[in-house]
Amino acid sequence: MNTKQVEELTGITRQNIRYYEKQGLLEPVRETGNAYRDYSKEDVRRLKLIKMLRMLDMPLKEIESILNEEVSLKEAAARQQEALQKQQRQLQAAVEVCMSIHKEKTEMIDVDGYLEKMENMSQNGGVFARIVDDYKHVALQEQQGKITFYASQDVNTAGMFEKALREYALEQNVKFQMIKPGMYPEFTLEGVTYTAARILEGNEETGKAVVKIVCKRKKYEKIEREIPEKRRMFFQGVHTVSVNIRRHRLKSILNGVISLLIVLVMSFYLGNLNSAKLQLKELPEKLTVSAQVWNVCAELKSGLFIPQRVLDTVYGSSHTKQIAEGVEFLGYLQDSGGEESDLYMLTGMNRTDAVEEFSEEDIAWADGWDWKKFQESRDVCIVNATFSEERQAQMKDALSFSLERYRQNMAGVSLEREPLETVSMEVVGIGDFSNVDKETDVPDVILPLKMGKQIFEDCGKTYFASSLSFVVKDPMELNALKKELKDAGLQSVIQGSPASFAGAGLKIDDAVFIDTVTSLKKSLSLLEGFLPFVLLVVVMLGYIVPHLLLQGRREEYAIMRALGTGRRRCSLLFFTEHFLLAAAGGAAGALAGLLFRSSDIRDALLVWVLFLACYAAGTAAAMWMFGRFSVAAVLSHRD
Structure with missing residues (x-):
């Protein structure tokens, strides 16, 4: 089809089509004899894609990378989203300043004051934006930094492990170099360093065990150069915890619901305890002697x-x-x-x-x-x-x-x-x-x-x-x-x-008053006597619930350990996951206690804090016991 037809189909002017050709984004076929351009359906689709990306304010350089398949459309869209959000924040700050100037009662505004305000907004906004961007980069690298594949044969020795890795590199047509052989080898793929571990899985169809190999990028050169080490590790932990919560959403929901019920019961208990104290305090006013x-x-x-x-x-x-x-x-x-x-x-x-x-x-x-x-x-x-x-x-x-x-x-x-x-x-x-x-x-x-x-x-x-x-x-x-x-x-x-x-x-x-006081004091003494028992039960539940929910996640823990994550950090990540879920469920339980009027805001906060302290103690004990197993035995299904 000719240029006029392409204009009608795409809504792009002739001048812009010529411009995209000069930039190398489009190469239509030339008719023999007259050298007229003959656009194909693929050229029309290409032009529509260019138009869409330009409407997203994406630079032509980035569009060229997408068309040449140097970068995926999703990855480019994610980067453009970050750029647009940054522009949006800057525009919003500018709008606020304009509104403030418009509200001034005189034309003689405090220029120095506005400059200082704008610089502070830019600095604060920039710091927040950098933190968000750093997390997004770390999360993206974490997602892209893991490779999983199945070996075609058994992997029982370091040599067999290296052979399986070389076969994968050959299939993917990437350059492979072994750095440190062994059952937890270090190697490079296209210059990027990885460490690997293998785990046996049962095949439901054949009934035989298959070898699953998990590779994790060991270094993130670009990120390590731009982001401080402690911040990078913190963001990696946040990403790992959030991914695990989503991956095990049923267990996460169960953990939250159990925490909600525990705090709700504690709210009713503390409500009864406070009610007895209040009745005892108000009794002299309500019961005349x-x-x-x-x-x-x-x-x-x-x-x-x-x-x-x-x-x-x-x-x-x-x-x-x-x-x-x-x-x-x-x-x-x-x-x-x-x-x-x-x-x-x-x-x-x-x-x-x-x-x-x-x-x-x-x-x-x-x-x-x-x-x-x-x-x-x-x-x-x-x-x-x-x-x-x-x-x-x-x-x-x-x-x-x-x-x-x-x-x-x-x-x-x-x-x-x-x-x-x-x-x-x-x-x-x-x-x-x-x-x-x-x-x-x-x-x-x-x-x-x-x-x-x-x-x-x-x-x-x-x-x-x-x-x-x-x-x-x-x-x-x-x-x-x-x-x-x-x-x-x-x-x-x-x-x-x-x-x-x-x-x-x-x-x-005073007979009625004395009988009432005696009864209230007995009730209060009984309730106060149960307080250590209640807290002990919460500690035990803080141990039992994570212990049961973690039973099916030994392989996940073992792989993290095998790929270089220390035992302390692994336990901390699993602990944080369960603690955050307990905190969220406990907060919901405290709110429910407020809605049922079993406690006031101060008591609800007290219950929540007591629950977290006791639950954290139990969860810490569960994490300590959970990590006491052989990583090699779990990965080889001998545990």
């Missing part, structure tokens, strides 16, 4: 005579809170003419819970009044709703009472009434006691506790509280509180003791 002063025989908890030393101890203790104190009076209500009528019970109190099941919500207040203001006032009172209904006592009404109190006789087993003074009080609230237990004695009138104490002081009488209760601030320090109260004269109540009105008995509702 209250205490009341009774008489010693446990018959009375109100109408008592509680001395000042007990009050001072309770109020002064750092282990008490919400102290409810009450003092009782008897009062004859006086009418407007000063005549006394019925007898009522009046109680001074500092907290509404001095009467069980009674709260501030049960009080209807006069405008502007509440419990706090009530406690700070004098000559005011709260009346029982029943009293209010019977006596028609309304808000702001004034009530007068002729007060009396009980006192103990000389024997202390009976009471006598003693007059105090007459008080006049304004009604500022009406209390509803309908929710209080019917068996509880409720006051007809409530006074502020300060006012009640002041009445005793005004009359020159010794003050005794009639009731006293409180909440233990920290039940975990119950013993310290009990000692303080014992020193103040309180003792545990004893059923059947002689009856009295002295407030000398102490009853603490």
Whole structure:
């Protein structure tokens, strides 16, 4: 076909076709007689390939190498990919600088600053790019640096080994030179140094053993010259580990899944352990322990005579809170003419819970009044709703009472009434006691506790509280509180003791708290006792799992050893492979623990670190045991 037809088929102009001919990329046949160009289908395909590669911005020199089969298309494409990615990074950096300049508010930009920034970006990007390129070169050399073939006959001696290698070189039409004969010979192919090892494999079709020869390039002249030795060895290790993980993907997945399950179980275990600790820590806040002063025989908890030393101890203790104190009076209500009528019970109190099941919500207040203001006032009172209904006592009404109190006789087993003074009080609230237990004695009138104490002081009488209760601030320090109260004269109540009105008995509702604490401590002790066992199990699994997964990989290990890799490096590579898989699986298990809310981020990280430490110890032991075999015996199938 002529040039015009080729133009239509390829979309390449006549001038470009002529240019490619001058560069030696195309040599069409000339017709005899007129010397016109006659393009073949192969020429058209060649032109399309050139067009495609030029669209990839590939240099003509590289294209010529591909067309002359000096380099494979895949290899050239890989090199061009690296070049394009480098250009892409440079362009992206340039775009970012342009965007930054565009955002400047003035035309006078900091040129020195931008130059420094661009130089830093270029340097940092260059360092990263060099590292990536170095790894790619090492990985490519590792892939191309291994030759595997089967010998046509047995290889039992060094001479037979050399003969097999020479036969391979002859078949491949490459120059061969033996450097160091033996069962692990060193030789060159086209000037490149290799070392070789042989291994026996069973042939499923014939049932006979065949000899497989594996050759590995010993030196990488170009790479060793450009890349530092330690970095090259590191990249070789990374490549080997990644290849092994992909090659044994089922075993890799199994290793990861086992690690995931181990960490998930550890997360649940640690979650239960922390939950028990948290419950024990929060128990004092969630489970209230209250205490009341009774008489010693446990018959009375109100109408008592509680001395000042007990009050001072309770109020002064750092282990008490919400102290409810009450003092009782008897009062004859006086009418407007000063005549006394019925007898009522009046109680001074500092907290509404001095009467069980009674709260501030049960009080209807006069405008502007509440419990706090009530406690700070004098000559005011709260009346029982029943009293209010019977006596028609309304808000702001004034009530007068002729007060009396009980006192103990000389024997202390009976009471006598003693007059105090007459008080006049304004009604500022009406209390509803309908929710209080019917068996509880409720006051007809409530006074502020300060006012009640002041009445005793005004009359020159010794003050005794009639009731006293409180909440233990920290039940975990119950013993310290009990000692303080014992020193103040309180003792545990004893059923059947002689009856009295002295407030000398102490009853603490701590049975439920003590039982709960005991149960939690037992659970916590059991869980903590299992911790060394759990870690030991993880260590054992770290040994057993790699040990089982490596059983079918002895030949792989033996070949690496035979081709010159030291035992320490081989073990390190296999260890790294299993450790990375365990780390990935463990991280997934920790994340699953977070999703199931069995642990928080801190605990998940702790579990992961503990797992890796224990698993690494077991894996290291497995690697040490794994490498203790004869390389020659494995390669010859005698092990």
